[in-house]
Amino acid sequence: MGLFKKAPKNLPEYWLKYETLFKDSQSKNIDDLIFVVLDTETTGFSFEDDRVLSIGAVKIKKETISVQEVFDIYLEQEKFNKDTVHVHGLLKNGQRECISEILALEKFLDYVGNAIIVAHHAGFDMGMLNTALIRHGLPKLKNTVLDTSVIYKKTLIKSYLVQPKPSYTLDELAEKFSISKKDRHTALGDAYITAVAFLKIISRLKEKKNFSLKSLIR
Amino acid sequence: MKNLISERVADFIKNYPPFNVLDGKSLFQLAEQVLIVYKEKNSIIFSVDESQHSHFYLVHKGAVTLNNPATSNILDFCDEGDIFGLRPLFANENYKLEARAHEESILYGIPIDIFRPIAKQNEEVTVFLMESFASNTRNPYAKNQKGQLYESEGEETASSEVIIPDLQLASYSKKLVTCSTRTTIQKAAEIMTKRQIGSILVIRKYLPVGIITDKDFRNKVISGKQPITATVKSIMTTPVITYPKNLTITQAQMAMMKSNISHLVITEDGTPNSAALGILSKHDVMVSLGDNPAVLVKAIKRTSKIKKIKQLRKSVMVLLTGYLEQNIPLGLIAKIISELNDTCIKQVVEISIAKMDSPPPAKFAWLALGSQGRSEQLLHTDQDNALVFEDVPEEDLPKTTTYFLDLAKHITKGLNTIGYEYCPADMMASNPKWCLSLQEWKNKLSYWISNPGPNEVLMSSIFFDYSLAYGERSLLDNMSEHIFRTVEKYPIFLVHLANGALQSPSPTGFFRQFVVEQDGQHKDSFDLKSRALRPLIDAARVLILSHSVKAISNTWERYEKLAEIEPNNQELYLACSYATKALLKFRTRQGLANHDSGRFIQLDQLTKQEKMKLKRTFKAIKEIQELITLRFKVTNILG
Numbered sequence: 001m002g003l004f005k006k007a008p009k010n011l012p013e014y015w016l017k018y019e020t021l022f023k024d025s026q027s028k029n030i031d032d033l034i035f036v037v038l039d040t041e042t043t044g045f046s047f048e049d050d051r052v053l054s055i056g057a058v059k060i061k062k063e064t065i066s067v068q069e070v071f072d073i074y075l076e077q078e079k080f081n082k083d084t085v086h087v088h089g090l091l092k093n094g095q096r097e098c099i100s101e102i103l104a105l106e107k108f109l110d111y112v113g114n115a116i117i118v119a120h121h122a123g124f125d126m127g128m129l130n131t132a133l134i135r136h137g138l139p140k141l142k143n144t145v146l147d148t149s150v151i152y153k154k155t156l157i158k159s160y161l162v163q164p165k166p167s168y169t170l171d172e173l174a175e176k177f178s179i180s181k182k183d184r185h186t187a188l189g190d191a192y193i194t195a196v197a198f199l200k201i202i203s204r205l206k207e208k209k210n211f212s213l214k215s216l217i218r
Numbered sequence: 219m220k221n222l223i224s225e226r227v228a229d230f231i232k233n234y235p236p237f238n239v240l241d242g243k244s245l246f247q248l249a250e251q252v253l254i255v256y257k258e259k260n261s262i263i264f265s266v267d268e269s270q271h272s273h274f275y276l277v278h279k280g281a282v283t284l285n286n287p288a289t290s291n292i293l294d295f296c297d298e299g300d301i302f303g304l305r306p307l308f309a310n311e312n313y314k315l316e317a318r319a320h321e322e323s324i325l326y327g328i329p330i331d332i333f334r335p336i337a338k339q340n341e342e343v344t345v346f347l348m349e350s351f352a353s354n355t356r357n358p359y360a361k362n363q364k365g366q367l368y369e370s371e372g373e374e375t376a377s378s379e380v381i382i383p384d385l386q387l388a389s390y391s392k393k394l395v396t397c398s399t400r401t402t403i404q405k406a407a408e409i410m411t412k413r414q415i416g417s418i419l420v421i422r423k424y425l426p427v428g429i430i431t432d433k434d435f436r437n438k439v440i441s442g443k444q445p446i447t448a449t450v451k452s453i454m455t456t457p458v459i460t461y462p463k464n465l466t467i468t469q470a471q472m473a474m475m476k477s478n479i480s481h482l483v484i485t486e487d488g489t490p491n492s493a494a495l496g497i498l499s500k501h502d503v504m505v506s507l508g509d510n511p512a513v514l515v516k517a518i519k520r521t522s523k524i525k526k527i528k529q530l531r532k533s534v535m536v537l538l539t540g541y542l543e544q545n546i547p548l549g550l551i552a553k554i555i556s557e558l559n560d561t562c563i564k565q566v567v568e569i570s571i572a573k574m575d576s577p578p579p580a581k582f583a584w585l586a587l588g589s590q591g592r593s594e595q596l597l598h599t600d601q602d603n604a605l606v607f608e609d610v611p612e613e614d615l616p617k618t619t620t621y622f623l624d625l626a627k628h629i630t631k632g633l634n635t636i637g638y639e640y641c642p643a644d645m646m647a648s649n650p651k652w653c654l655s656l657q658e659w660k661n662k663l664s665y666w667i668s669n670p671g672p673n674e675v676l677m678s679s680i681f682f683d684y685s686l687a688y689g690e691r692s693l694l695d696n697m698s699e700h701i702f703r704t705v706e707k708y709p710i711f712l713v714h715l716a717n718g719a720l721q722s723p724s725p726t727g728f729f730r731q732f733v734v735e736q737d738g739q740h741k742d743s744f745d746l747k748s749r750a751l752r753p754l755i756d757a758a759r760v761l762i763l764s765h766s767v768k769a770i771s772n773t774w775e776r777y778e779k780l781a782e783i784e785p786n787n788q789e790l791y792l793a794c795s796y797a798t799k800a801l802l803k804f805r806t807r808q809g810l811a812n813h814d815s816g817r818f819i820q821l822d823q824l825t826k827q828e829k830m831k832l833k834r835t836f837k838a839i840k841e842i843q844e845l846i847t848l849r850f851k852v853t854n855i856l857g
Contacts, residue, residue, distance in 0.1 A: 200256075
């Protein structure tokens with residue numbers, strides 16, 4: 001990414017607005033914080049070659065999700081990888097109303113603000129979003145990120161007999177926490193499942209010694 | 219904005235009254251404005267005198283209790299699909315009760331501003347709300363606490379908290395099983411056997427004309443008065459005693475006593491001239507009262523739905539609370555409650571087997587481990603279990619293992635549904651390491667016993683307290699046999715086990731003060747489980763194993779047995795037996811009072827007397843630990 005090492009000039013208004021939100025430090029109390037739990041559906045697994053098809057996100061404030069405040073956006077595609085269509089069921093220019101990538105990013109920045117981002121296997125979603133931002137000459141996201149696939153492991157008791165798996169899928173989490181897998185493989189559906197799992201993980205972790213948000217961030 | 223989440227919400231709420239009568243448009247209008255609220259177990263949703271929220275609540279997952287904190291009475295118990303917190307919004311007053319998450323719950327907050335106009339427009343919704351405020355038939359906890367819907371109607375709402383158990387409505391079975399007057403006796407008996415019921419209603423032209431109970435078969439058929447080929451008309455009790463619905467339990471009891479009968483027929487208008495709606499049996503009355511373990515066992519065995527078992531387990535908790543209040547000896551309480559818990563588990567296993575595509579390919583046993591295995595589990599705790607199946611030819615092993623793992627997944631899920639949390643260390647039969655054939659278990663046990671590191675000792679200590687929850691006892695006996703043979707070969711194992719038993723932290727410090735937790739959520743509370751109960755449990759286990767006593771897994775029974783075997787230490791062992799029971803009772807009381815596992819005790823909430831009582835048990839702990847140190851020469855191996 002040598003091209004973008006220099007701070008890009010002429011950043012658009014919406015980015016500057018997003019950026020200023022990070023000037024004040026956030027509260028340490030978990031109940032005061034806002035979490036945006038997100039999931040992206042993509043054409044594939046390559047940051048460079050594949051594109052985001054849709055972004056779904058829900059906002060958690062004080063352990064509450066408002067149905068009105070969900071984020072559900074579908075992106076226009078120039079590139080189309082037909083292999084992944086059967087997984088997500090999102091056809092290019094299907095019945096959904098689609099918007100351009102740059103408009104989707106603008107809306108997303110406005111939605112996410114300085115909230116803490118939560119995602120399952122967050123590295124992938126963040127990678128896809130950041131690559132898209134860079135493609136449009138914007139810097140990477142500045143939010144703190146939590147990965148449910150990582151923090152879930154902290155709820156498990158380590159014993160010699162049961163080694164935690166290196167990683168847990170969203171399906172496994174849904175099963176462990178008895179969350180209905182309805183709408184699985186849609187961005188918003190997965191974001192909702194992740195959000196409920198996240199709330200349940202946090203409530204279990206609160207019981208442990210030395211719990212703090214900081215301890216969750218690697 | 220209509221989206222997947224609002225569709226999901228609408229999909230759920232449309233199944234429950236009053237939302238079930240709404241049209242699609244109103245439903246979506248509501249669903250789009252819903253808040254999805256997550257509540258940890260025991261957290262408060264609203265408290266008494268709190269001002270109104272802008273939402274009322276529908277339980278999506280979990281359960282919520284409505285309490286009167288002043289009297290610590292649970293006045294209502296809301297399950298999935300139940301609404302609460304609505305009356306104050308209509309009456310325009312502060313909350314009169316406290317709502318608390320009884321389990322980890324997800325609630326839908328439904329905005330009153332959107333709901334109110336819909337409710338006023340829709341007559342059916344209004345009627346439903348009126349009825350639900352005026353009466354409540356859901357469960358035995360609900361006493362008469364419901365007020366009226368609209369304040370403007372001038373109804374008295376202030377008296378809504380008077381508790382009159384007599385006004386509790388009797389719930390009757392609505393699934394009517396009937397036959398006609400021309401049915402043969404044999405056929406009627408077949409129907410009753412198939413449906414597992416004790417009575418059948420005889421119908422003519424849609425009207426109830428008679429009833430046959432098990433007693434009629436004994437008195438009138440088996441005694442030879444009627445052949446089994448005769449029609450039921452010849453043996454039925456007629457006419458039937460009919461009542462309208464909304465009969466209270468007391469009324470039902472009176473009616474049964476008056477006519478000396480055990481079944482009432484509920485009809486539309488309360489006379490035999492209208493169609494029957496259901497049957498109310500003595501059994502139903504007993505279940506509603508929830509004070510009889512035998513009735514509960516019968517009710518559990520009859521259910522084919524796991525969710526129903528969850529309901530019945532609530533009655534078990536009522537029973538437990540009552541027993542503790544009446545100061546019934548803990549040994550007896552533990553026996554009854556364990557028996558009920560075992561029955562629940564057995565029923566879950568049976569329902570799960572029925573869900574599988576084929577019957578089990580081999581004999582198997584479902585083992586309860588840990589506190590459940592010791593019959594010391596009074597409160598709901600984590601599930602610890604394992605599965606063993608008989609040895610099969612090697613080529614069949616993979617597919618047999620797959621079958622039982624699948625079954626175990628169904629069972630652990632069912633147990634989770636009825637209230638057993640998943641084991642955080644994954645020590646459950648759904649884990650491939652805990653679902654093995656007899657030979658595989660033997661290999662594993664041999665390994666633990668012959669290579670006793672700290673982990674192996676921990677594993678085996680869980681495993682030496684087990685009991686059969688379901689299935690083949692011979693498999694379990696075979697494993698026990700193997701354990702004792704192997705322990706005899708590796709006596710050093712006992713020393714390690716003894717060492718493990720001494721690892722629990724001490725309950726009191728140098729000045730005989732309680733040692734409290736230093737950090738974490740339970741800072742400054744006393745850890746009753748690891749500091750007091752565990753040392754006693756661990757000590758009993760190693761001592762009983764050293765005497766090769768089989769088939770006793772309960773801690774106080776182990777001590778009683780030890781007192782028998784070693785008369786010179788009788789006094790200490792009996793003191794330990796007493797201490798275990800006293801501590802467990804203490805823990806159970808604490809757990810019920812605080813609705814948690816009772817493990818952590820807030821010392822400042824104890825009376826002086828209670829503290830003394832606790833400290834007395836510590837003397838026994840200290841002495842038994844000294845005995846173990848000396849007997850197994852534990853210090854020698856540690857050097």
